[in-house]
Amino acid sequence: MSFAAILQATLDLSEEVDAVARPADAVVSDFFRTRRDIPAPQRGPISELLYILLRHHARLGWWLKRHGRPDTPRNRLLAWLVLGAGKTRDQVQALFSGVKFGPAPLTDQERALLVKLQGARIDHPSMPEDVRYECPEWGAEGLHRQFGEDFPQEMAAMLTPAPLDLRVNPIKADRVQMLSALRALGLPAELSPLSPYGIRVNERPALNRLPMLKTGELEIQDEGSQLVAVVVDAKPGERVVDFCAGAGGKTLAIAAQMKNKGHVIACDVLENRLKRAAERFRRAGLHNIETRPLASETDRWVKRHKGGFDRVLVDAPCSGTGTWRRNPDARWRVLGPGLDALLPLQARILASAARLVKPGGRLVYATCSLLAEENEEQVAAFLAAHPAFRVVPLSEVAPQITGSAHPDYLALTPARHDTDGFFAAVLEREAAPIPETAPIPE
Incomplete structure (x- = not known):
């Protein structure tokens, strides 16, 4: 040609x-x-x-x-x-x-x-500066406010091509062995610096060159997305809900970290996406996942299972500003709800999903956005309305993750971490009080 x-x-x-x-x-x-x-x-x-x-x-x-x-x-x-x-x-x-x-x-x-x-x-x-850094008008004010004098550096990083990040499935493969296998294919692969399951390939090979994707030993997943699953910190034997599971990438990571023990429920309002996700779960050798389509964020299923789960992840629909490095067309082509519709939707989803968290359990709110109104401000509004929850600092949840752009939350940016932009806040529901009639421990 x-x-x-x-x-x-x-x-x-x-x-x-x-x-x-x-x-x-x-x-x-x-x-x-x-x-x-x-x-x-x-x-x-x-x-x-x-x-x-x-x-x-x-x-x-x-x-x-x-x-x-x-x-x-x-x-x-x-x-x-x-x-x-x-x-x-x-x-x-x-x-x-x-x-x-x-x-x-x-x-x-x-x-x-x-x-x-x-x-x-x-x-x-x-x-104009916003043109030079390919920043659309609808996101400019929020990004300038978020980054301040770092705006040029952060926006310049989002103009670079993203690497290929892979997550090793510990149910089927060993990370070091997968690294060696990728290098044997002639690929410039290296261990990801932050995710304990990640491998980074610094080129874009034809995916048919990677047989490990077909066997479920590897999954394509940005390192930042992998870290969201890490801060969920689900343990083997626990009951977990991925409330906005979508294609199931984070569900896969969570279930694998649980060593196929316990119960993970992948929920979404898009049933076809859950059906496709179920195929990925089978390929990965994971049998502790159940899919559950929901009619809406307030589906009756939520009320029936109130207080029944150790961990609930809300990977909320968002503007996707953190993914512009991978999806540059998303800056200019709004293919879903705009911010005006997203913000109240995020709040409703978070409030509804919170009902599933048992006393002492944790709720993780995450987005692939860089905008404070979708992240810190949503969390602040939720905490003000739900005093039974408190923030669990990142240093307590995952002390191995350093350099976050926020002291308490996971806040990743392409310039700081060479990942997609991701945000995650870990919120813990206070434990139920001990009844007065309970025996006093000796």
Whole structure:
């Protein structure tokens, strides 16, 4: 496949991403599934170029607006080739020749755009700070408030490609052996610095090169997500609820840490996701997990099981600002509820799930957001309304996790920890008082 053909395939893929209200990674997967004619070695470069364009969305749009051109996939690609890849006008024109499955020839307006862009680079002194750091308007105020003078550093970190993080399933495999197996495949693998179950691969290999994913020995899971499961701190034999289990990534990690002993219930309002998660549970060799679809966050099942669980994880639906490194399209394409709808939903979910926690048990509230209104402020409001709960500091829950951006909570950022942005607060319900008639221990 020529470079010109790769450009055309990237254009086709970009147009599909723009046209459908689905996450880019899902569109990419479907695109290659239906394009069997694209050789496997070229799929990586096509995906990589797409994600480069997504990570430069605001800056490319700024240049196009500056020169009066519409913000289309083709114009974004043309602008990137000059501003980011350093191509000359003649080199771009040779690629856009319409031959060898390459893009159609340039129009007069496109040639004029290339002339105007020649010699410039993607960043420009006149760019507003939020444009330079690809920060959408809807998240700018909250992120500036959260990071203060660290805003440029934190946002710059989210513009870098994320590594491939893997979690070893201790039910089926040994971490050191898995590290050796990955290195034997020629991959630059290393032990994750914070997660006791993690391995990091500093490239993006074709996943079919990793047979351990099919056998359930490894799971793809960001190190930050693994640490959320660590702070749940579920013990073998306990009863645990993953209240917003989704695809089951954290459920898998929790059940494995419990050594397949005890009982884990994976709940979600999306039954199809739970069905897919159940397949992952079986592949991982875990038999202590039950799936439970819920009609809503206040399903009657919650009331019937009030006070019945040692640990309850609420991995709440959120803005996903912490995942922008992996999902750069999420900055610009709101595919679910906006913040105005998310904040009251998070509060309702947290309050409802809290009913499941037994006296002395723990409630873990987590998001993949970097915004205080979804994290610290939600926890503060919950504690004000539920005085039976107290914060368990991170140093008490997981003293091995250091460098958190908050003294009491797990607060991870790409700049500080080279993980996705994650937040988790551990809240403990006070133990039931001893009845006056209870015998006094000797």
